[in-house]
Amino acid sequence: MKATFKIWRQEGGDAEGQFRLYDVDGLTEDMSFLEALDHLNEQLVQRNENVIAFEYDCREGICGQCGVFINGRAHGPNDAMTTCQVHMRSFKDGELIVVEPWRAAAFPIIKDLVVDRSALDRIIEHGGYISAKTGTAPEANAILIAKDKADKAMDAAACIGCGACVASCKNASAALFTSAKINHLNNLPQGKQEASKRVLEMTRQMELEGFGSCTFTGACEVECPEGISIINIAEMNASRIKAKWLE
Amino acid sequence: MFIRKSIIAATGLFLCLFLVVHLSANCILILPEETARTLYNSYSTTLRESPLIKIIAYVLYLSIMLHIIYALLITRSNKKAKPRGYHVNRTKDNSSWISQNMGFLGITILLFLIVHLTNFWARIKLGIGENVGLDNNGHKDVYEVTYALFQNVYVVLFYTVLMVPLGMHLNHGLKSALMTLGFYHKKGLRLLAKLSLIYASIIAIGFGVIPLIVFFK
Numbered sequence: 296m297k298a299t300f301k302i303w304r305q306e307g308g309d310a311e312g313q314f315r316l317y318d319v320d321g322l323t324e325d326m327s328f329l330e331a332l333d334h335l336n337e338q339l340v341q342r343n344e345n346v347i348a349f350e351y352d353c354r355e356g357i358c359g360q361c362g363v364f365i366n367g368r369a370h371g372p373n374d375a376m377t378t379c380q381v382h383m384r385s386f387k388d389g390e391l392i393v394v395e396p397w398r399a400a401a402f403p404i405i406k407d408l409v410v411d412r413s414a415l416d417r418i419i420e421h422g423g424y425i426s427a428k429t430g431t432a433p434e435a436n437a438i439l440i441a442k443d444k445a446d447k448a449m450d451a452a453a454c455i456g457c458g459a460c461v462a463s464c465k466n467a468s469a470a471l472f473t474s475a476k477i478n479h480l481n482n483l484p485q486g487k488q489e490a491s492k493r494v495l496e497m498t499r500q501m502e503l504e505g506f507g508s509c510t511f512t513g514a515c516e517v518e519c520p521e522g523i524s525i526i527n528i529a530e531m532n533a534s535r536i537k538a539k540w541l542e
Numbered sequence: 543m544f545i546r547k548s549i550i551a552a553t554g555l556f557l558c559l560f561l562v563v564h565l566s567a568n569c570i571l572i573l574p575e576e577t578a579r580t581l582y583n584s585y586s587t588t589l590r591e592s593p594l595i596k597i598i599a600y601v602l603y604l605s606i607m608l609h610i611i612y613a614l615l616i617t618r619s620n621k622k623a624k625p626r627g628y629h630v631n632r633t634k635d636n637s638s639w640i641s642q643n644m645g646f647l648g649i650t651i652l653l654f655l656i657v658h659l660t661n662f663w664a665r666i667k668l669g670i671g672e673n674v675g676l677d678n679n680g681h682k683d684v685y686e687v688t689y690a691l692f693q694n695v696y697v698v699l700f701y702t703v704l705m706v707p708l709g710m711h712l713n714h715g716l717k718s719a720l721m722t723l724g725f726y727h728k729k730g731l732r733l734l735a736k737l738s739l740i741y742a743s744i745i746a747i748g749f750g751v752i753p754l755i756v757f758f759k
């Protein structure tokens with residue numbers, strides 16, 4: 296299988312970037328997208344050229360490191376999937392594959408396809424945890440949690456922080472990420488105690504980091520590898536209004 | 543930022559409510575000529591003279607201004623959050639065109655609003671432009687202003703065609719505003735999506751056909 300990659304190359308944060316074209320031969324449909332990039336990088340090494348910088352860790356959809364924009368979609372052509380889960384069979388033989396880094400003012404480019412997503416970590420630092428020491432894992436039924444609440448919290452907790460929501464949003468809003476982190480904790484008895492403080496501080500940090508505001512285009516929930524619903528954003532807004540103006 | 547967004551949503555909802563009242567009243571225009579003239583003119587006079595309506599009118603002007611100003615400000619800060627777009631971006635695969643273009647749709651509504659207010663509000667309320675006559679009951683003949691205006695094909699087309707972007711803006715705006723203000727009931731949201739479409743269609747088609755009916759009267 297053949298493909299032509301059109302890949303964004305940029306030496307560093309302040310450097311000018313540009314697209315470069317790479318004709319790649321010897322691919323197979325069973326290769327993952329990242330393996331295809333590895334394959335291309337091996338050829339670049341042999342030609343004594345700089346390899347393309349891209350991020351990954353688990354290569355199985357867990358860590359959220361690998362996001363890039365492929366042919367106009369975050370994490371490639373499929374809905375609800377990470378870049379590392381995309382296979383070359385998702386593309387036609389000989390297809391032109393355009394690969395770009397996440398674009399957002401809050402995600403400065405480090406090199407080529409690698410962006411700095413530490414803005415998301417700083418949002419977590421502002422309340423995306425429970426401050427009380429809870430010791431070792433408690434007996435499972437010691438704290439009762441209604442099924443619907445547990446489900447809601449678990450669905451929100453699935454967020455792997457990949458940044459696809461920010462990347463696909465026309466406003467580079469981090470509302471889906473932040474709401475998932477907030478609702479995951481606020482729906483549980485352990486997180487409830489600090490619910491208002493959490494929602495105020497995390498959303499404040501989200502704005503300080505320079506993410507845009509949410510217009511509910513819904514692009515984020517389609518591109519989210521974990522299928523996190525934008526209803527989380529509406530719920531975050533409700534908690535925000537309650538914490539800010541009603542308490 | 544969130545306060546700005548909430549103001550856009552709250553003023554937007556108020557404008558949505560206003561449009562329902564406005565459209566209901568405009569339905570008088572499609573009645574037979576003499577009934578329509580008497581009814582519309584006396585309705586319009588009652589409104590103009592009511593102190594309560596005066597207050598509501600000021601709330602309306604304020605809402606329009608706040609909605610536009612904050613929409614423009616928020617659009618600008620959103621652009622700053624995303625200074626550079628993608629070389630290839632298949633937004634159609636993940637979202638509706640309408641939701642991606644609320645600002646553009648808003649600008650077309652603004653264009654409509656400017657023309658519309660010059661046609662009616664400026665003449666009737668501010669007395670700018672051609673003088674407005676009186677009907678047999680001594681009421682300002684607002685019906686005549688409407689009727690005369692909608693004899694011109696281009697005006698009729700302008701009024702009809704520009705209801706399409708309005709309907710689009712409202713279809714996304716209604717659902718989005720409620721979510722911005724914290725409505726997160728899952729089944730309720732599914733219903734809301736349908737209601738937004740129905741609401742937007744009624745408003746757009748309603749306002750859109752009235753000039754056509756008056757033209758062919």
Ligand code: HEM
Nearest residue numbers: 510551554555557558613644645648649652715718719722
């Ligand atoms: C009859 C007039 C109008 C009505 C009823 C109306 C209604 C609404 C509603 C309900 C929203 C949703 C708010 C949200 O997303 O939370 C909205 C959003 C918006 N409106 Fe309007 N609108 C009107 C006129 C305008 C005009 C004249 C503009 C001109 C600039 C405008 C620009 C916008 C923009 C840009 C948004 C989206 C904000 C965003 O993308 O975050 N609207 N509108």
Ligand code: FES
Nearest residue numbers: 354358359361379
């Ligand atoms: S590399 Fe871990 S999710 Fe893709």
